[in-house]
């Protein structure tokens with residue numbers, strides 16, 4: 001036999017809706033990323049997620065609305081106060097409106113994150129949310145990416161027009177960051193208590209992390225019932241202290257994406273799996289969320305990431321198309337046929 005029967009047994013169970021356990025995840029991540037076992041797992045993950053979602057992908061946007069020297073001081077982030085070259089900056093109303101209109105020109109953006117620093121000013125953030133909601137099409141959801149927050153902040157943020165947050169308890173939280181893992185997890189609980197959805201990610205994965213560490217991190221989100229999950233590799237940001245360890249390859253990242261997808265499928269509403277940064281291998285391994293970015297970005301040293309690492313909307317549409325997705329979904333779950341005509345119409349080719 002080309003591969004172990006155990007591989008088939010676990011994948012057949014996954015096809016029947018039984019998610020990977022922690023032990024299953026460890027088992028699959030112990031295969032090298034180029035093996036038949038890893039490839040088989042990628043295919044099954046991709047098929048399950050595509051079948052749940054009419055073979056559609058979603059495009060989400062992120063706008064960094066401020067930068068500062070951040071006391072979170074994460075050793076992988078370009079804003080960490082001990083190593084950053086960023087100065088305090090806030091987005092202007094004109095720039096915010098311009099960036100939103102740019103993302104939404106063709107009304108195919110599923111959701112938009114407004115990203116602030118760990119220590120953010122709630123009044124400024126609420127104003128930014130309200131201004132954004134006025135400009136955004138109704139078919140685009142508005143989401144928050146902010147630092148650790150109490151319940152009251154999330155209640156206000158929800159009232160202003162936010163429906164979900166992105167939050168993570170990172171691998172090495174408290175060791176490579178000045179933040180406490182328990183506060184990160186409590187923040188996710190606070191958001192859930194405020195009636196917000198919580199989207200999470202296993203991040204930032206570096207070559208030095210053990211398989212067990214990665215799997216434990218994946219299950220933080222699963223145990224909290226975060227039904228939108230993802231994987232992100234750590235980018236070796238020049239000048240950041242952890243850059244010396246380098247990066248995992250996109251091939252390895254896609255294997256982790258497949259494990260995240262197969263471990264998350266117990267939640268019937270898990271239809272969208274993300275990967276950072278976007279790459280084709282992960283879109284044939286279970287991922288179907290692609291992110292366009294503008295403004296500040298912790299993985300970039302340029303003030304406006306859209307001029308450097310960040311993908312624009314055209315690149316996102318084209319990558320989803322090339323990876324075989326038939327449709328793009330909007331935030332109200334309506335769909336757009338993704339074909340060559342659409343790429344020409346949206347100037348994506």
Ligand code: SF4
Nearest residue numbers: 070072073074077118
């Ligand atoms: S990752 Fe977030 S909390 Fe950490 S330094 Fe960067 S902005 Fe601050």
